[in-house]
Amino acid sequence: MKIDPKRMTMGFVGTGTITEAVVTGLGKTAFCDTPIVLSPRSASVAGRLAAANRNVSIALGNQDVLDRSDLVFMAVRPQIAEEVIRSLRFRPDHHVISFVAATPIDQLLAWIDQPVHHLSLAIPLPFVADLQGATAIYPPDEVSHTLFSALGTAIQVEDKQEFELLAVASCLMATYFGMLDATSSWLQSQGLSRPAGDAYLRQLFSGLAHAARLKPVASFDELIGEHSTKGGLNEQVLEDFREFGGTAALQKALDRILARIRL
Numbered sequence: 390m391k392i393d394p395k396r397m398t399m400g401f402v403g404t405g406t407i408t409e410a411v412v413t414g415l416g417k418t419a420f421c422d423t424p425i426v427l428s429p430r431s432a433s434v435a436g437r438l439a440a441a442n443r444n445v446s447i448a449l450g451n452q453d454v455l456d457r458s459d460l461v462f463m464a465v466r467p468q469i470a471e472e473v474i475r476s477l478r479f480r481p482d483h484h485v486i487s488f489v490a491a492t493p494i495d496q497l498l499a500w501i502d503q504p505v506h507h508l509s510l511a512i513p514l515p516f517v518a519d520l521q522g523a524t525a526i527y528p529p530d531e532v533s534h535t536l537f538s539a540l541g542t543a544i545q546v547e548d549k550q551e552f553e554l555l556a557v558a559s560c561l562m563a564t565y566f567g568m569l570d571a572t573s574s575w576l577q578s579q580g581l582s583r584p585a586g587d588a589y590l591r592q593l594f595s596g597l598a599h600a601a602r603l604k605p606v607a608s609f610d611e612l613i614g615e616h617s618t619k620g621g622l623n624e625q626v627l628e629d630f631r632e633f634g635g636t637a638a639l640q641k642a643l644d645r646i647l648a649r650i651r652l
């Protein structure tokens with residue numbers, strides 16, 4: 390039988406940044422009337438979401454979220470996940486989706502310590518609030534796929550290692566802005582006002598993201614070719630970036646994240 394997530398009450402344990410993004414995004418989709426129950430922490434985020442969406446209510450505590458929900462999202466930080474999950478009583482019919490980073494299925498099942506109908510992992514990113522970006526899902530889960538397709542693009546993988554690699558790629562968000570910040574600081578040190586530099590960089594990178602989206606099957610190497618002239622300035626910057634250790638530093642950082650995720 391096909392499960393319809395619109396008919397399920399959704400519950401979130403942990404009402405922080407990513408829950409706010411998911412609930413905000415859902416409010417812009419066909420799920421805008423689906424009942425949603427939030428755990429009370431953070432009170433400010435839960436209060437804001439409940440005030441803005443008539444289908445959203447705040448539970449008395451984490452167990453109350455589970456008792457009132459069919460579809461449960463675990464959205465607390467990894468450091469407290471064991472303590473939170475072990476303290477909860479799940480029902481066999483609960484459908485559980487975990488956002489908790491670097492915490493594999495076996496680990497979650499051991500903490501849940503009772504049979505649940507379905508358990509999968511997902512990595513929603515902040516832009517789901519605007520129905521943008523991709524959510525990695527493992528193992529494939531029809532309910533999760535339906536939801537995150539409404540919130541942008543859902544990418545399901547059958548293989549744990551593939552999911553771990555997508556998780557590593559998702560860790561580049563801060564580095565992206567770090568690159569903008571370093572460039573902006575350099576521009577300022579050379580005499581350009583910060584607002585002018587920042588406005589220019591925002592548009593430059595937004596244009597590049599748009600160019601990549603317009604050519605979904607072009608390799609990044611082809612895009613490099615299209616955005617640099619032989620012997621030109623863009624080519625020189627990329628060569629210097631590689632020569633001075635930029636690529637090596639990036640790949641070393643990715644190696645270290647993969648090792649942390651695989652622990």
Ligand SMILES: NC(=O)c1ccc[n+]([C@@H]2O[C@H](COP(=O)([O-])OP(=O)(O)OC[C@H]3O[C@@H](n4cnc5c(N)ncnc54)[C@H](OP(=O)(O)O)[C@@H]3O)[C@@H](O)[C@H]2O)c1
Pocket residue numbers: 402403404405406407408428430431432434451463464465466467469473488489490511512513514515
């Ligand atoms: N942010 C992202 O882009 C992103 C993307 C994918 C996955 N994730 C994962 O999603 C999870 C949540 O991330 P986040 O960025 O939303 O973190 P966050 O903003 O720190 O939110 C976590 C929330 O959990 C609440 N909390 C603390 N102790 C709790 C408890 N005992 N019971 C219930 N709630 C409790 C916190 O409330 P207080 O503020 O009151 O302490 C906070 O609101 C993490 O495992 C993260 O790795 C995050």
